[in-house]
Amino acid sequence: MDLKRLSLIAIFCILSFPLYALESIAVKGLFSGKALIEIDGKSRIMKQGERSAEGVLLIHADSQSAEIEFDGKRQKLTLGSSISSQFAAAKKQEVTIPRSEDGMYRVTGTINSKGVEFLVDTGATTLALNQQLARRLGIDYQKVGRRGLSETASGIIATYRVMLDKVTVGPIALHNIEAVIIEGAQPSKPLLGLSFLRRVDLNQTGNIIKLSK
Numbered sequence: 001m002d003l004k005r006l007s008l009i010a011i012f013c014i015l016s017f018p019l020y021a022l023e024s025i026a027v028k029g030l031f032s033g034k035a036l037i038e039i040d041g042k043s044r045i046m047k048q049g050e051r052s053a054e055g056v057l058l059i060h061a062d063s064q065s066a067e068i069e070f071d072g073k074r075q076k077l078t079l080g081s082s083i084s085s086q087f088a089a090a091k092k093q094e095v096t097i098p099r100s101e102d103g104m105y106r107v108t109g110t111i112n113s114k115g116v117e118f119l120v121d122t123g124a125t126t127l128a129l130n131q132q133l134a135r136r137l138g139i140d141y142q143k144v145g146r147r148g149l150s151e152t153a154s155g156i157i158a159t160y161r162v163m164l165d166k167v168t169v170g171p172i173a174l175h176n177i178e179a180v181i182i183e184g185a186q187p188s189k190p191l192l193g194l195s196f197l198r199r200v201d202l203n204q205t206g207n208i209i210k211l212s213k
Helices: 001-017 131-136
Strands: 024-031 034-039 040-049 057-061 063-072 073-078 081-085 094-098 106-111 116-122 127-130 146-152 155-167 172-182 202-203 206-212
Touching: 024 063, 024 073, 034 057, 034 063, 040 057, 073 081, 094 106, 127 131, 131 172
Parallel strands: 127 172
Antiparallel strands: 024 034, 024 081, 034 040, 057 063, 063 073, 094 206, 106 116, 106 155, 146 155, 155 172, 202 206
16 A cells, blocks of 8 residues: 555544544523633634634524534534533433412422522413512612503503523523513412423423423
């Protein structure tokens, strides 16, 4: 075998393996068309279509997720999620919510890192809570919220639309969740509405609701 053929075989073998063995890839920030990606502890802002020196390609990014490719494999990651050197997705996060005796689905969680008990409400377009709870959670809704009016059986009431920094249910954590603050004592428990639920997988079987992400 001549030297030229040996050189071609060597080049082929080099190109057949990834140039980098990465320990971890994590998404630390999401923007329209860009993402803050942490690769083996080093953070860099990448644009769609850009490939890092380690070989990580950012295919698509928006405020909800980033799709990346490495070593010929694609993976969609949400904010704060990561993958290992084997490029396997982290274990799926799940929470199981049984129906209580009064027919409601209750689950503990947090709003901006403070504990609450939610009522799961697939009929509510947004997460909803009353003004007393909002104040207890430190939400200055009259200052940061967008005021509106809503007609109820008790009359016209004021509402305020706000963005919550972080909402968790069991092990599932989501950022930038729209919520409405309702002046008065209702709802007595915060309603976990579609502004959260539409960003997770929801399956209902009998008297059990399962949320996963």
